[in-house]
Amino acid sequence: MDPSALLRLRGVTKKFGDFTALKGVDLDIQEGEFFTIVGPSGSGKSTLIRLLVGMGEVSEGAIWLRDARIDQTPANLRPTCMVFQSLALFPHMSVGQNIEFPLKLRKESSAARRARAEELLDLLHLPRSYYDKRISQCSGGERQRIALARALAFDPEILFFDEPLSALDYRLRKTLEKELKDIHARTGKTFVYITHSLEEAMVMSDRIAIMREGRFEQIAVADEIYSAPVSRFVAEFMGEVNLFQIAANSTGVLQAERLSIRPGLHLPELAAGGQGLLMVRPEYVRFADDPATFDFSLTGTLHGEYALGSRIQYEIETPAGLVTVEKLREDRMCTAEGESITMGFALAHTHFMRDAL
Numbered sequence: 001m002d003p004s005a006l007l008r009l010r011g012v013t014k015k016f017g018d019f020t021a022l023k024g025v026d027l028d029i030q031e032g033e034f035f036t037i038v039g040p041s042g043s044g045k046s047t048l049i050r051l052l053v054g055m056g057e058v059s060e061g062a063i064w065l066r067d068a069r070i071d072q073t074p075a076n077l078r079p080t081c082m083v084f085q086s087l088a089l090f091p092h093m094s095v096g097q098n099i100e101f102p103l104k105l106r107k108e109s110s111a112a113r114r115a116r117a118e119e120l121l122d123l124l125h126l127p128r129s130y131y132d133k134r135i136s137q138c139s140g141g142e143r144q145r146i147a148l149a150r151a152l153a154f155d156p157e158i159l160f161f162d163e164p165l166s167a168l169d170y171r172l173r174k175t176l177e178k179e180l181k182d183i184h185a186r187t188g189k190t191f192v193y194i195t196h197s198l199e200e201a202m203v204m205s206d207r208i209a210i211m212r213e214g215r216f217e218q219i220a221v222a223d224e225i226y227s228a229p230v231s232r233f234v235a236e237f238m239g240e241v242n243l244f245q246i247a248a249n250s251t252g253v254l255q256a257e258r259l260s261i262r263p264g265l266h267l268p269e270l271a272a273g274g275q276g277l278l279m280v281r282p283e284y285v286r287f288a289d290d291p292a293t294f295d296f297s298l299t300g301t302l303h304g305e306y307a308l309g310s311r312i313q314y315e316i317e318t319p320a321g322l323v324t325v326e327k328l329r330e331d332r333m334c335t336a337e338g339e340s341i342t343m344g345f346a347l348a349h350t351h352f353m354r355d356a357l
Contacts, residue, residue, distance in 0.1 A: 002028040004030070005028035005029060005030055005031075006029055006030060006031040006033075006065065006066060006157065006158070006190055007027070007028070007029040007052070007063070007064070007065055007158060007190070007192075008027070008028050008029075008063070008064040009025055009026060009027040009028075009052075009061065009062075009063050009064075010026055010061055010062050010064070011024045011025070011026065011060060011061035011062070012024070012025040012026075012027075012048070012051065012058055012060070012061035012062070012063060012071075013025070013058070013059045013060035013061050014044075014047055014048075014051060014056065014058065014059050015059040020214060021044050021047045021214055022044050022047055022048055022051070022214045022215075023213070023214040023215050024060075024061065024215070025048065025061070025214075025215065025216065027209070027216070027219075029158075029190065029192060030190075031190055032188050032189070032190055033190055033191070033206045033207065034181070034184050034191045034193065034204055034205050034206045034207075035190075035191065035192050035193070035205065035206065035207050035208075035209070036192075036193040036194070036195060036200070036201040036204065036205040036207070036208050036209070037049070037192070037193070037194050037195075037208075037209045037211060038194075038195060038196065038197075038198060038201045038208055038209070038210055038211070038237075039196075039210060039211030039212060039237075040196070040212075040237070041196070042213075043211040043212055043213060043214070044211055044213070044214040044215075045194050045211045046162065046194060048211075049082075049160050049162055049192065049194050051063065051071070052080070052158075052160060052192065053075060053078070053080055053081075053082045053160050054070075054073065054074060054075030054076075054078050054080070055075055055082075057071075058071045065078070065079070065080075065157065065158075079156050079157040079158075080156050080157060080158045080159075080160060081102075081151040081154045081156040081158075081159055081160070082151070082159075082160045082161075082162060083147050083148055083151050083159065083160070083161045083162070083164050084147075084162055084164070085162050085163045085164055085166055085167065087143055087144065087146075087147040087164070088147070089135050089143060089146060089147055089150075090135070091134075091135050091136060093135065094131065094132050094133060094134060094135070095121075095126075095130045095131060095132070095133045095134075095135065095138065095146055096114070096117045096130075096131035096132060098135065098146055098150050099116075099117040099120055099121070099146065099149045099150050099153050100113040100114070100116070100117050100153065101150060101153075102150065102153045102154035103116060103117075103153055114131075116153055117131060117149075117153070118131065120149040120152055120153060121149065123149070123152070123183065123186070123187075124145040124146075124148060124149050124179075124183070125145070125179070126142065126145055126146070126149075130142075140167070140168055140169075140172065141168065141172045141175070141176060144164060144165070144168070144176055145179075147164070148164075148180075148183065152187065152189070156189070157190065158189070158190045158191075158192060159189055159190070159191050159192070160192050160193075160194075161191065161192070161193040161194060161195075162194050163194055163195050163196065165177065165195075165197075165200065166195070166196070166197070173200075177199075177200055177203045177204055178203070180204055181203065181204045184204075193205070198237075198238060198239065201222065202222045202226070205222060206221070207219060207220065207221055208220065208221070208222055208225055210225065210233075210234050210237060210238075212233055217230065217231060217233055217234050218230045218231070218234050225238055226238050226239070226281075227281075227351060228351050229279070229351070229353065230353070231353060231355055232277060232353060232355040235277075235279050235351075235353065239281075240281070240282050240313070240324050240326070241279055241280075241281060241282075241324075242279070242280050242281070242282065242285065242323050242324055243277045243278070243279055243357060244256060244258070244259050244277065244278045244280075244296075244320055245257070245258075245275070245276075245277065245278075245356070245357045246259070246267075246270070246275065246276060246277070246278045246352075247270075247273075247274065247275035247276075248266070248267065248270045248271065248272050248273065248274050248275070249272065249273075250272050250273060251272060252266050252270070252271065252272040253265065253266060254266065254267055254270070256278075256320075258298065258318070258319040258320035258321075259278075259296055259297075259298055259320055260291055260296065260297045260298060260344075261295070261296055262292075262294070262295045262296070265295055265347065267347070267352055269352045270352060274354075275356075276352055276353055276354040276355060276356070277352070277353045277354075277355050277356065277357060278296075278350050278351075278352055279350060279351045279352070279353060280296075280345045280349055280350050280351075281349075282313065282324040282325050282326040283326045283327075284345050284346070284349035284350075285323065285324075285325045285326075285343050285344070285345050286343060286344060286345065287325070287333060287341060287342065287343050288342060288343070288344065289342060290342075291342055291344060293344065294344025294345060294346065295344070295345070295346050295347040296344055296345050296346075296347070296350070297342065297343065297344035298318050298319070298320055298323070298342075298343065298344070299318065299340060299341065299342045299343075300316040300317050300318030300319075300323060300340070300341055300343070301316065301317050301337075301338055301339060301340055301341065302314065302315075302316060302317075302335050302336065302337050302338060302339050302341055303315040303316060303317040303322065303337065304337065305337075307329070308326075309329075310328060310329055311326050311327065311328060311329060312326070312327050312328075312329055312331075312332050313325070313326050314326075314327070314333075316341055316343065323343065325343060
């Protein structure tokens with residue numbers, strides 16, 4: 001157990017009858033951290049955050065906040081707050097009354113509540129004139145800010161977020177991602193965020209946890225999860241990826257059935273007689289006429305070309321399967337579908353995993 005962690009989970013299990021949604025989860029979250037939990041539907045991330053905020057009971061295990069065990073503490077007595085996807089704002093109240101609601105429950109004076117609400121409006125870049133505005137008159141982005149202001153008014157030790165941006169359009173979502181990261185930095189609060197969006201996680205988080213079937217598959221900073229995933233599941237979950245079955249012969253030299261390899265090449269992580277998967281992200285695959293310029297090379301035919309904003313994605317049909325290549329739009333190549341293409345990549349841009357295809 002990390003004694004310096006603000007929030008600590010040990011062996012947290014949640015069962016619903018015969019179904020186990022969480023399977024002995026261990027986790028340490030540091031004070032002031034922006035920690036994001038990502039996973040496919042049914043992975044257990046929403047169940048976990050409901051336990052953390054006190055909206056469900058732990059079947060086994062314990063949750064600690066600083067030196068106090070809180071898994072048996074009612075939600076209203078925990079120093080935590082949740083920002084829901086639905087926001088749960090009170091439509092019959094004004095913006096100011098919504099923000100002040102936690103302070104009213106604490107029986108703070110009207111003047112103190114008003115001062116704190118105006119301070120939070122400033123922090124969330126909303127005009128103070130919004131204090132008397134009706135919630136129904138506010139846009140989706142404004143409502144997101146109001147819900148966050150209300151959560152901050154509670155002055156919690158930890159703010160939990162359950163996919164709060166998922167219902168917004170792309171442009172507004174990107175704006176609010178940056179604002180949330182900025183607010184986190186300015187307040188110094190601990191944020192625990194749940195999302196199905198890898199972009200949100202990559203943009204905002206100090207660390208990311210990938211969930212799979214009630215367990216954490218990997219917990220690390222975004223760059224590490226993207227470039228050095230611990231499993232095929234994480235590699236594929238974190239975006240487009242090319243995977244090749246690879247092996248080492250009795251002397252440790254690399255070999256593959258459908259991939260040309262520079263003679264005598266070794267992989268430090270792969271012992272003689274071993275095998276596994278070699279991963280390379282699409283942006284590290286290059287086109288060239290001479291295969292000898294690469295550590296790994298293969299030839300195929302152009303299957304499709306797709307514009308992705310500033311990037312162009314190519315799909316190449318090869319004996320090893322469909323290979324994805326990404327290039328900047330300015331480096332777009334002039335090749336027609338069905339034409340032959342030679343491509344390759346360097347050992348330095350690969351990552352080895354012990355999974356199998």
